Amino acid sequence: MGISSSHTENGIIEVTVDIPPVNAIPARGWFELAETITYAGRDPEARVVILRAEGRGFCAGVDIKEIQRTPGHEALIAANRGCAKAFAAVYDCEVPVIAAVNGFCLGGGIGLVGNADVIVASDDATFGLPEVDRGALGAATHLARLVPQHLMRTLYYTARNISAQALHHHGSVYDVVPREQLDDAAREIAKEIAKKDPTVIRAAKEAINGIDPQRVHTSYRYEQGFTFELNLTGVSDHARQAFLDGNHARQANDG
Template identity: 75%
Template sequence: MGISSSHTEDGITVITLDFPPVNAVPSKGWFALADALRDAGDDPGTHVVVLRAEGRGFCAGVDIKEIQRSEDHQAILAANRGCAAAFGAVYDCAVPVIAAVHGFCLGGGIGLVGNADVVIASTDATFGLPEVDRGALGAATHLSRLVPQHLMRALYYTARTITAADLHHHGGVYQVVPRADLDGAAHALAGEIAKKDTRVIRRAKEAINGIDAQPVRHNYRFEQGFTYELDLTGAADDARRAFLDGKAR
């Protein structure tokens, strides 16, 4: 369980999230993911990264129970810094990152997927930001990389989800495949990229990031400032408690 990495002979590093039961990632898990992505990019033998997950869904976001157990603000600070580190590591990874998404992709999962280079999803995949229902803000930066601006706003305010098929329609998802074919499809695309001269692909990744109109790191940290504010006002604590109480029922 946790974050694991494996490397294939054809230059593909596969990084897997595995935090049962729903891949709600604890703060240390986000930092571990950031380390795994940096290590992969630093390895000259890695030509491309596939980011995938085990279990019922790709990612349910941060571990709300961990935050709620904390008697001060240290847990929310750790979670926010961990998310920023992991999302940034996807974006800054020296090689292309392909996200292979199944089931639910929520909250922090959107941060990972929105910063990936390519997204492949299974037909059962759904994407959304329940942040406003949890008393937090964040990852609108990344959702806006997957859907048009006004759709992003509607999804954000309502906390509704969108299907992989709809994201494919809007260009946020490259390919939608049956669940059983997801890993194979991700590996096939990764293999195609891995065959290219990695010196060229690494420079291509750097060049594309360099012309990106959106400063993703700055924008996400700006969003997080409002999460801190909501935590200080008590609104976040109220929302998290209501969510956990509802789950208990």
């Protein structure tokens, strides 16, 4: 469990997130994920990286419990910096990154997927930024890469989710398949890319990033400044605790 990587055939490297129960990634996990993806891209034998997850969903974002139980702002700063590193690692990876999204993709998961080169998703996948409900801001930069501007704003302000099928309609998700076929679908695309000249593909990745109209690293860090500001006011702490208390109440009722 945790963050792992494995080499498959033809220079395809799979990076897997497996942090039960919902793949809410703690601060150190974001840094580990960034390092794993960066090293995968630097491997001279690598041609494609597949970012995938085990469990109920792709990613539930940051570990809110970690932030709440840590005095002061140390955990928040670490999570902010870790997310920025992980998102940047996907974007700057020297080879294309394919995100294979199962189940829920929330918060920081949007940052990872929004910076990927190719997205495939299971037919039960949903995507969303619940940030405003948690007293935080961030990853609008990455959501804006998945949907048109006004839809991004609507989803952001309402904290609503959007389905994989809807993102396929908008062209950001390349393919939607039954969950049991998700890994195979990602690997098929990876194999197709891996057959290309690796020098050309690496140059293509760098060139495409170079013509990107949005400076994703800068805009995301700008968003994070407002997150920290909200934390200084105490608004974020109350919102996070209300979310955790609501979860505990729901679990008690289910029990």
